[in-house]
Amino acid sequence: MQALVLERQGELSLRDIDLPLEVGPSDVKIAIHTVGVCGSDVHYYTHGRIGPYVVRAPMVLGHEAAGTVVEVGAQVKGLKVGDRVCMEPGVPDLSSRASKLGIYNVDPSVTFWATPPIHGVLTPFAVHPAAFTYKLPDNVSFAEGAMVEPFAIGMQAAARARIVPGDVAAVIGSGPIGIMIALAALAGGCSRVLISDFSKEKLAIAGRYDGVTPVDLSQESFAAAVARETADWGADIVFEASGSPKAYSGIFDLVRPGGALVMVGLPVEPVTFDVPGAIAKEVRIETVFRYANIYDRALALIASGKVDLKPLITGTYAFKDSIKAFERAASAQPTDVKLQILMD
Structure with a gap:
């Protein structure tokens, strides 16, 4: 089948590739419908690596996906042919110590789509364990189903923050993950979320949501905005979602005494960390x-209607134009939040 293949750093091709499609007893085969273009996909394309994960051989990209079940294994219950689904892209070793502790996301042996050397799903079909495949409610589109993966990161951040109803949060970075963190924080009980960036376009998108206050860093510092909005107390929770090492300069000026810093963005350069500033508070x-x-x-939160991710989808491409989608994503246009690729 055809797939979008990262041949090596900076080189993409749309070509045939032989991928395993044998359906085991606990697996389902899925006809892929929609795949989101993730920042990590783009980073592998532009840099060839993310930390210890290095592209050493051709790799199919894509891990934010939704589609339709076309075959089910003999032991599968709860899913049937024709079901519309989204798929959790990381599959752990369920016998590992991490899995037994409930933290399978940090299982060293996890296999995660489009993370070297594991192929992704920018291809017509994929086989996946039924246990990590979720039926889409009727009111959730394929496009929204492909947004569950990045929104789950926002949900994880909100859960790690241990939000108390009424908390005020501050999010550094209004990219896709930053905005999703803001929405998850509001859904988790925050009364308000301030979100910062230099991109007026992305801040405008974030500011459309009730409860989100955009802060333009070209006009004022985030610390000044947070101080003004919290009577000089500071945010209860600060989420770092930009991945910029510069974000850590003065980061503890944003958080109140006894508050929380939740680190989500992955810096590619060393970070200077103010340990005394953290300890003092x-x-x-x-x-x-x-x-x-x-x-x-x-x-479930998307299906409830309490979180609307549709405004974050700012461009769609046909599968045959996948390379154009990645070229656009790599150009980092200020009006773009999430690009998606339609497989049929």
Whole structure:
């Protein structure tokens, strides 16, 4: 079958590739309908690596996906041919110590779509364990189903934050994940969320949501905005979602005494971290790596109508134009939040 293949850093091709499609007793085969273009996909395309994960051989991209079940294994219950589904892309070793502790997202042996050397799903069909495949409610579109994966990261961040109803949160970075964190934080009980960026276009998108206050960093510092909005107390929770090392300069000026810092963005350069600043306020520090035991919750929240992710889809491409989609994503147009590729 054809697939979008990252041949090597900076080189994409749409070509035939031989991928295993044998359906095991606990698996389902899915006709892929919609795939989101993730920042990690783009980073592998432009840089060839993310930390220890290095593209050493041709790899199919794509891990934010939804589609239709076309075959089910003999032991599968709860799913049938014709069901519309989304898929959690990371499959852990269920016998691992991490899985037994409920933190399978940090299982060292997890296999995650489009993470070297595992192929992704920008291809017509994929086989996946039924246990990590979720039926879409009738009111959730394929496009929204493909948004569950990035929204699950926002949900994981909100869960790690231990939100108390009425909390005020501050989010650094209004990219796709930053906005989804803001929405998850509001759904989790925050009364308000301030979100910062230099991109007026992305801030305008974030500011359309009730409860989200955009802060343009070209006009004022985030610390000044947070101080003004919290009577100089600070945010109860600060989410770092930009991945910029510069974001850590003065980051503890944003958080109140006894508050929390949740680190989500992955810097590619070294970070200077103000340990005395954290200790002086007894800031609780949490980290987020993907998600665990939250995918179905993210889907349920979208289906409830309490979170509307449709405004974040700013462009769609046909499968035959996948390379153009990635070229656009790599150009980082300020009006883009989430691009998607339609497989049929």
